[in-house]
Amino acid sequence: MLANLDRIVEGGGVLEIKTAGLRSQGQWEDGVPLAYQIQVLHQLAVTGKAWADVAVLIGGQEFRIYQIERDEERIAQFVAMEKTFWDHVEKETAPEVDGSESSNRALALLYPRTAAVMVDYTERKEMNLLFKTLLEARQRTKAAENNEALLEQRVKEAIGFAEGAIFSQGKAMWKLSKPSRSLDTKKLTQEHPELTAPYWGEKPGSRCFTVMEGD
Template sequence: MNLSQIKKHAIAHKLTDSHDEWLRQRNKGLGGSDAGAVLGLNPYKSAYTLWAEKTGLIDSHIPDNEAMRVGRDLEQYVAERFTEATGLKVQKSGYSFQSKEHPWMLGNVDRLIVGENAGLECKTANALTHTDYEGGDIPPSYYAQCYHYMAVTGADAWYIAILVMGKGFHWFRIERDEDEIQALVEAEKEFWSKVQTKEAPDPDGSDSTSETLAKLYPESFDEEVELDYMEDTLQEREALEAKIKDLTAQKKELDAQLKEEMKTAQKGVCGLYSISWKTQKRTSFDKESYRADHPDEYTDYLTTTTTRPFVVRKRKGARA
């Protein structure tokens, strides 16, 4: 794949050495790594969190960590392993790409395939990954990223190479699928319009969204809002709580039956299942006794944290 092929579909921007500048450019649109979050396929970042980042409501910068460092440092190694495994030569482009048809679609690709209208995405994965790469599985967010790059560059296919640390190396070829690409483009278009209008997408129940809401609204003020229009939501929540309570009681009953059968045994086995009921001892600090014995010193070690407990209950005497 060469630049002349890509330039039929995208504008090429020379890559900068400044990480801060790269981050600023990245927030001007949606990159390949954003595609999974837009579709709700990224287990670490929700569409709501991505929206808050792109609108500047929260900082999108992630402090560098060891996993990120390893991924960057091993990118060249993964590319070399790919060439070794496939015989296909790869090269860096030196550019980031911006779709001409959809200017908010950006692409900073890892490698281009020499002599083929295709590119390569390089990945590293933890040895404890649950993805069955040997069985041909690829995380859905990786698929979305590759289709995003095909949409931006006009590529016929995209390869992905994954190094599972200390365990194995795998590579796959993803063919261009116009229906998949069009669906992704429409989803990203709708999402980007929400970024421009600052209209938040519907929040989901992920940890990512919960953490983002805590960042956006860390403190409460002495005011009250009317939420009459959300009565259906509250009734649905109440029904779910009742189901959870009932299911929890059923689970506890089954646990009790198993414990009765195990008695003093610390391990139980049954076909596909193993059960552990092992005696454990834990040493904890008796802070109440310490406070009673050392009242002056105790206050020197107190710290204050800010939280916002979320509690829903029925009001006494309230009428529907």
């Protein structure tokens, strides 16, 4: 394995230097963001060092240093994942979809367009089972969403005009948000099309996945 280091620190550690804009300041409030934790744990795996200091300058104004200790369990997990990833690279095989948003983005990139054909899987037992399982999962999700909506409405009803309610397991808030202003772009375009015309741009289409039960 390889790793690019910013600095090796005397005493058995490494140093990773970061900068962050004010917009990403919140990502650092609870410590080092996960992506950077993985990065420095990989560095510790490669170097054998015991700890890493992550130094970050936020918004060009606030300087922080976080220390990440070597964690053999997490390192072993990441190394195994890296090996799996590299096996796919060497064999030129795509990993299986896993239900993550990353898989959604990968599928959208792999299959951005459509051809005017329908694939017939009516005689494929395994594909029909897959589709049946999807329908059942959607039915369970819909039922759970309906039940959640009902329970939420009952809690709102119990809160009434108050801004929230306290329960033994926590609290629920139903607060009034501050008024906001928005630009009516539709009206502006209708009444002053010459003003909006230079700012119109074309957005590429995307594929929409829908499921229909029955023939």
